[in-house]
Amino acid sequence: MHQNIRQMLELTYSEENYLKAIFHLSEEGKKSVSTNDISAEMKTRPASVSDMLRKLGEKEVIEYRKYYGVHITEEGKKLALQTIRKHRLWEVFLVEKLNFSWDEVHEVADELEHIKSKILIQRLDEYLGFPKFDPHGDPIPDEYGDVRSRPRLPLSELEINATGQIVAVKDSSAAFLRYLDKVGAYIGARIKVMDKVEFDGSIEILVDNKKSIFMSKEVVNNILIMQ
Amino acid sequence: MHQNIRQMLELTYSEENYLKAIFHLSEEGKKSVSTNDISAEMKTRPASVSDMLRKLGEKEVIEYRKYYGVHITEEGKKLALQTIRKHRLWEVFLVEKLNFSWDEVHEVADELEHIKSKILIQRLDEYLGFPKFDPHGDPIPDEYGDVRSRPRLPLSELEINATGQIVAVKDSSAAFLRYLDKVGAYIGARIKVMDKVEFDGSIEILVDNKKSIFMSKEVVNNILIMQ
DNA sequence: TACATACATTAGGTATGACTAAAATATGAT
DNA sequence: ATCATATTTTAGTCATACCTAATGTATGTA
Ligand SMILES: [Mn+2]
Ligand SMILES: [Mn+2]
Ligand SMILES: [Mn+2]
Ligand SMILES: [Mn+2]
Numbered sequence: 451m452h453q454n455i456r457q458m459l460e461l462t463y464s465e466e467n468y469l470k471a472i473f474h475l476s477e478e479g480k481k482s483v484s485t486n487d488i489s490a491e492m493k494t495r496p497a498s499v500s501d502m503l504r505k506l507g508e509k510e511v512i513e514y515r516k517y518y519g520v521h522i523t524e525e526g527k528k529l530a531l532q533t534i535r536k537h538r539l540w541e542v543f544l545v546e547k548l549n550f551s552w553d554e555v556h557e558v559a560d561e562l563e564h565i566k567s568k569i570l571i572q573r574l575d576e577y578l579g580f581p582k583f584d585p586h587g588d589p590i591p592d593e594y595g596d597v598r599s600r601p602r603l604p605l606s607e608l609e610i611n612a613t614g615q616i617v618a619v620k621d622s623s624a625a626f627l628r629y630l631d632k633v634g635a636y637i638g639a640r641i642k643v644m645d646k647v648e649f650d651g652s653i654e655i656l657v658d659n660k661k662s663i664f665m666s667k668e669v670v671n672n673i674l675i676m677q
Numbered sequence: 678m679h680q681n682i683r684q685m686l687e688l689t690y691s692e693e694n695y696l697k698a699i700f701h702l703s704e705e706g707k708k709s710v711s712t713n714d715i716s717a718e719m720k721t722r723p724a725s726v727s728d729m730l731r732k733l734g735e736k737e738v739i740e741y742r743k744y745y746g747v748h749i750t751e752e753g754k755k756l757a758l759q760t761i762r763k764h765r766l767w768e769v770f771l772v773e774k775l776n777f778s779w780d781e782v783h784e785v786a787d788e789l790e791h792i793k794s795k796i797l798i799q800r801l802d803e804y805l806g807f808p809k810f811d812p813h814g815d816p817i818p819d820e821y822g823d824v825r826s827r828p829r830l831p832l833s834e835l836e837i838n839a840t841g842q843i844v845a846v847k848d849s850s851a852a853f854l855r856y857l858d859k860v861g862a863y864i865g866a867r868i869k870v871m872d873k874v875e876f877d878g879s880i881e882i883l884v885d886n887k888k889s890i891f892m893s894k895e896v897v898n899n900i901l902i903m904q
Numbered sequence: 905t906a907c908a909t910a911c912a913t914t915a916g917g918t919a920t921g922a923c924t925a926a927a928a929t930a931t932g933a934t
Numbered sequence: 935a936t937c938a939t940a941t942t943t944t945a946g947t948c949a950t951a952c953c954t955a956a957t958g959t960a961t962g963t964a
Contacts, residue, residue, distance in 0.1 A: 458880070462934070462950070462951090464950075464951060465950090468903070484911080484912090485912055485913085486910095486911065486912080486913075494951090494952070494953090495952080495954080496912065496952070496954065497912085497913075497914080497952090497954080497955095498951070498952055498953070499912090500913050500914080501913095501914095501950095501951075501952085502911065502951080504913095505950090516912075517911080517912060517913080517958090517959055517960065518960090544714060544797075547774075547804060548797070548800040548801060548804055549800060550796075550800070554796075557794070558792070558794045558797055561792050561793065562789075562792060563855070565785070565788050565789060566788065567784070567785045569772075569777075570785050571779070573775040573777070574775060577774060577775055610956090640926085648933075689920070689921090691920075691921060691922095692920095711941080711942090712940065712941075712942055712943085713942085714938090721921085721922070721923090722922080722923065722924080723941075723942065723943085724922090724923070724924080724925095724942085724943075724944080725921070725923070726942090727942065727943050727944080728920095728922085728943095728944095729921080730922075731943095732920090732921095738912055743929090743942080743943070744928090744929055744930065744942060744943080745930090746943080
């Protein structure tokens, strides 16, 4: 069923980071991912990216045609999803068990996600009660790389008087998350759109039927809701 | 009080491993630690050790005189103890929270010990209830590198009819730990020496006043007890 | 079609951390 | 005091992962 004939190839710490970045960039736009995109995401120079793309291409986790960007392969997707699974499980652990706030977990999880032990992740998953979403509302892939994502749309697309529930954030930067904490928005909060300003794309929302907040276009584009 | 004027220097993953090995070897014999000793402990070739000693010497975490072995400095001791602290806290986590057995934790902890976040370790320590000993009975240094070790001696030194309690194991290899599991010996078990065989150094002990076991010299040398 | 320019790759270099083989040093035995 | 041997270091190499500078490629505009 979910077994691999060929044994799972090992990636280095750095290769895992690049592959994860390529996976995320692939999800956004559908077309191929460019060297410059990866360079920006990874904060390394384009020349370094080219080096890495050659290596990832040889390992067949991406399809690499020089000058034409890359596509992630099925094998690559599977590996990237394993790293993402570990990242998100560790984030849940940090928030649920160690009382980290959701804006503090990203960097630490970026290190923890590379710990190799398979049994560690299985036990951690079990210990956390097999969570399906991380603290930012992102789905946690299962050990076969399957993701049960829930339908979600940017808060900006809700009409006046429409209601919904915050299920995730598109931007997980500490600055944005701390802003959300400050205004009392959180994953699970119930939202009603009270007013929309055509001019600047800002809106007024009611949170949990009690608190009225004004949010800028930048903010509402980065809050994902479920209706 | 415990503050450092100069900021704590950063060591690489590999430097941390070498320094930890040097620290452990220093604890055993009091004299200086040789290149070959480190080579054996680290499973790298002596030439690689010489390279690393030069680097660690430059960073002043060891005192390095070519051809005469090394001594760890106070700064080095402090850093090694931080790594050991992390290693042992993670071991406690794996056993107490994730139900690892004590023979499964070492390799995983050897990776986890290098995760950098200071707050992570503080929170983990708190979450675990500020444990003072790891699953193998070894003391956990505090965040300043202070160790409260309890007096302990090899089981081999107990006289006939003397009693004691297992507080630690000298050898933490999976093979040895699984043997102890099999015969029902564990940290905290009460021991009474029933008989000692001069010829081969083996002994007969009573565990928890109910189970009689024969143990070889190799085994009794590696069990540490408190009287 | 030509070409300016943005984008991407290659060439060459650095740092880390490993290796083998060769050379240097220390040490114990005669 | 000399020397054989074990130990240790150095020299030279390789792989990973980054960099800058130079070169090559694609693409849209003239
Ligand atoms: Mn990472
Ligand atoms: Mn997340
Ligand atoms: Mn380690
Ligand atoms: Mn231990």
